Amino acid sequence: MDKLNGRNTLNSRVFFLFFQWAASGITHVVCPSGGNAAIAAAYCAQASGLACTVVIPEPSEASVRRRLSLEAPDTKVVVHGNDWLEALHRAEQLVSDLQNTHSSDPTVRLLHPFDQPDLWEGYEVIIDELTPEVGQPDVVILPVGGGGLLAGVIQGLWNRGWSSTHVIAVETEGADCLNRSMKAGQLLMVPRAASIATSLVAPMLAHRSWNLAQLQSLTPATCTDVEALDAVRHFLDDHGMLVEPACGAALSVVYSGIVGRLQLEGRIPRPANVVVIITGGRNVSLRQLSEWENQLSPFGSSDHMTTAPFLPPMANPYITRTSPHSSICSDLMGKQSVGFGQQLTQDHDETLKIGTSSPSTRAVCTILNRPPTTTNSVDLHTSSTIDRDGNSDNGTLNPHDLVNFSKLLAHSEAEGDDGLRE
Known part of the structure; x- marks a missing residue:
């Protein structure tokens, strides 16, 4: 149940890595992600005292922003492209630009969400x-x-x-x-x-x-x-x-x-x-x-x-x-x-x-399981068994049901099926 680890995500295992980076002088982490890794990286960066920028594709923007506002509100969010690959290229460019700006003190590191030893x-x-x-x-x-x-x-x-x-x-x-x-x-x-x-x-x-x-x-x-x-x-x-x-x-x-x-x-x-x-x-x-x-x-x-x-x-x-x-x-x-x-x-x-579909059950003519009633119970409840059309139902199988069910059985036998036709 890795779900029960911090932040409900397996990527929270980057905690130790972030603390190592912080100890080595890294101050800023950039992470491209479709969502889950971005949330984990932002939370871990905040806990370890690092600045964090996440680069996410447009389809993930709404959900990631909503989560980050709760988990790590100080995280900078960059939205770029329609898929993760475009977000990765933008993150790499961003890291390169930041490193060139601080060439004498490279304190920015790219966190790849899966290709990272x-x-x-x-x-x-x-x-x-x-x-x-x-x-x-x-x-x-x-x-x-x-x-x-x-x-x-x-x-x-x-x-x-x-x-x-x-x-x-x-x-x-x-x-x-x-x-x-x-x-x-x-x-x-x-x-x-x-x-x-x-x-x-x-x-x-x-x-x-x-x-x-x-x-x-x-x-x-x-x-x-x-x-x-x-x-x-x-x-x-x-x-x-x-x-x-x-x-x-x-x-x-x-x-x-x-x-x-x-x-x-x-x-x-x-x-x-x-x-x-x-x-x-x-x-x-x-x-x-x-x-x-x-x-x-x-x-x-x-x-x-x-x-x-x-x-x-x-x-x-x-x-x-x-x-x-x-x-x-x-x-x-x-x-x-x-x-x-x-x-x-x-x-x-x-x-x-x-498989993309489930085996279907047979749609058979089902007669509701109505409990048998005695003559006394029929007399006692006659008024409650009269419907709006004046029809009565005393809990037994009426002729209309028998006729329909017999026709269905005959039709099934004519089709040659071993059960009722759907």
Whole structure:
């Protein structure tokens, strides 16, 4: 539960680094970020007595400014570009200009949010913090953006002699640099990476992370933004903790059943000692969560999602058989259904994906379970069972129900289906 560390973010591990910089004479830190790292850097700089400038892309401005006004109001915010890569170039230029201005006393340092060896060493401590009762994990599940956390965790496993531990590295679609690189067999750049999980939006992996990923027993997995949000909701319901979509990406693997699939394929043992790194994050709120869900919903707002009342998502990841007549319902739910019932698909390169639609349940003619009544109870309550049209309902199956149900059964048999037609 790295979420429980200071500032609810794993990047708060830069505390020690900032104090080292302050002791060496550094007075100003510049950090390019899509959101989460900027908040952590600003807070750590304030605590260690350093000036801090964060450079963020325009899409992240509102949420980051709101958080910084609470966490570190003295932080200077520079808004530049539409993505993290443009923000990085602006931050590098800013550091260069400041260093040229104070050439005799270079007191400005760039903090790269993931390609920073000092941060990797900080992330190694996560493995050291595993208690003796936990021991060596069979599986470690973690989210991947630029790969800083991935590099640190793998280094930590190797330091403990646990190189046999399997790592499941989860990315969101649209920002899946590791997944695409594994497919191509070489490190690739995603120039326009996009996802609501801004902490995972990076154009490419750190070279160190890429090299370690090829040497480690590792499975790359991808999820959609909708699936990440669904996992955030599940975790909030289960544990009462609100985490960022980046953390939801890692949790989506747990809720979708990928671990069980890997066990069936023999990649990891059964039972397995599984560790999920709950990174948490600070750049999230219930209002943001609702806004994201409305943004991703094809209906624009969850209040207008007409499919939910009659086609709820299934709650069992092992039920995979669906009705042959479920295509219409599946099309309606395809872009918004997410949860335990999702089927998993596997690419030729063995990259795991969480399915984008849930198996639909059969829409059968359901007769409400009305309790049988006795003659006396009918006499006592006759006045209460007369509806506005003068019809009476004594709790028994009326002829109209029988006729409709018989017609439905006959129609189903004529279609040759083994159940009722949807």
